[in-house]
Amino acid sequence: KNQVEQSPQSLIILEGKNCTLQCNYTVSPFSNLRWYKQDTGRGPVSLTIMTFSENTKSNGRYTATLDADTKQSSLHITASQLSDSASYICVVTEGGNNDMRFGAGTRLTVKP
Amino acid sequence: DGGITQSPKYLFRKEGQNVTLSCEQNLNHDAMYWYRQDPGQGLRLIYYSQIVNDFQKGDIAEGYSVSREKKESFPLTVTSAQKNPTAFYLCASRAGINTGELFFGEGSRLTVL
Numbered sequence: 374k375n376q377v378e379q380s381p382q383s384l385i386i387l388e389g390k391n392c393t394l395q396c397n398y399t400v401s402p403f404s405n406l407r408w409y410k411q412d413t414g415r416g417p418v419s420l421t422i423m424t425f426s427e428n429t430k431s432n433g434r435y436t437a438t439l440d441a442d443t444k445q446s447s448l449h450i451t452a453s454q455l456s457d458s459a460s461y462i463c464v465v466t467e468g469g470n471n472d473m474r475f476g477a478g479t480r481l482t483v484k485p
Numbered sequence: 486d487g488g489i490t491q492s493p494k495y496l497f498r499k500e501g502q503n504v505t506l507s508c509e510q511n512l513n514h515d516a517m518y519w520y521r522q523d524p525g526q527g528l529r530l531i532y533y534s535q536i537v538n539d540f541q542k543g544d545i546a547e548g549y550s551v552s553r554e555k556k557e558s559f560p561l562t563v564t565s566a567q568k569n570p571t572a573f574y575l576c577a578s579r580a581g582i583n584t585g586e587l588f589f590g591e592g593s594r595l596t597v598l
Contacts, residue, residue: 375527382525407586416489416575416589462527464587471582475520475527 376400377465379476387484390453394479396446396463404466408437408448411460411478420448420461453483487512491576491590498563498570498597506561506593508576516582517559521545522573522592531574534559535582563595571597 377398386392396406405424409417421430423439423446430437434457436449450457463476489510498504510517516535520528530543534553548567553559559578563570574593579585 377527414573414592414594416491416577416591417587418589419586422586473530473587475529477525477527 375477376474377463377476379461379463379479381479382477383480383482385482385484386453388453388455391449391451392453392481394448394450394461394481396448396465396476398444398446398463398465398474398476400444400465400467400474402468403441403444404468404471406437406439406446406466407464408435408446409462409464411462413459417462450481455483455485457481458483489576489578489588489590491574491593493593494591496593496595498595500597501565503562503564504595506563506574506576506595508559508561508590509557510559510576510578510588510590511557512578512580512588513556514578514580514585514588515556516579517553518577518587519543519549519551519559519561520575520577522575528575531561533582570595 380395407422408420411417421432421437434451439446460478460480462478465474492507518533519531529545531549532551534540550562576590577587579587
């Protein structure tokens with residue numbers, strides 16, 4: 374079973390609307406959690422990093438939250454744009470050995 | 486500009502052939518990685534290297550080989566022993582094995598005909 378589960382698998386929203394993507398993990402011990410954006414046919418690019426002590430972090434219209442107790446993170450996108458259409462990947466780094474565990478991603482499509 | 490360059494972007498291979506994917510970085514990073522990406526799955530680690538002349542197998546190393554003769558370069562060879570090689574391959578690097586953000590290349594899509 375994958376140690377990082379993302380939901381939904383795919384999502385379609387209208388331009389200008391908000392959306393929230395979820396990431397649940399079982400990785401332990403926990404070091405940090407990153408959200409990456411991957412455009413089709415391109416390499417992933419980091420959006421945010423969350424450490425154990427951080428609850429929320431923003432990067433423009435992207436806001437990530439972390440609940441280390443329940444092992445859940447979310448990525449909220451505000452006022453979506455067509456360029457937000459991409460896959461969003463959650464990556465959790467294990468403490469100690471620093472192994473990185475990747476979620477399967479959420480495919481977001483923003484329609485005009 | 487600093488970054489990671491992968492080539493070729495697209496590659497077609499006949500069954501039984503070996504192919505080599507190039508990965509070059511000018512970020513002065515010690516650690517480099519190769520991942521395979523298949524639809525509906527998370528990235529899976531093929532090989533990684535912490536330092537020149539050293540590399541370690543990842544979760545799915547069978548049918549692949551790598552070398553790390555220079556700090557900047559980490560080529561991946563997909564051998565004929567890899568039974569299902571059609572996939573999107575991503576190379577990445579970071580400052581150290583335990584530190585920093587992963588920076589990814591643009592990927593190479595391999596298709597076996």
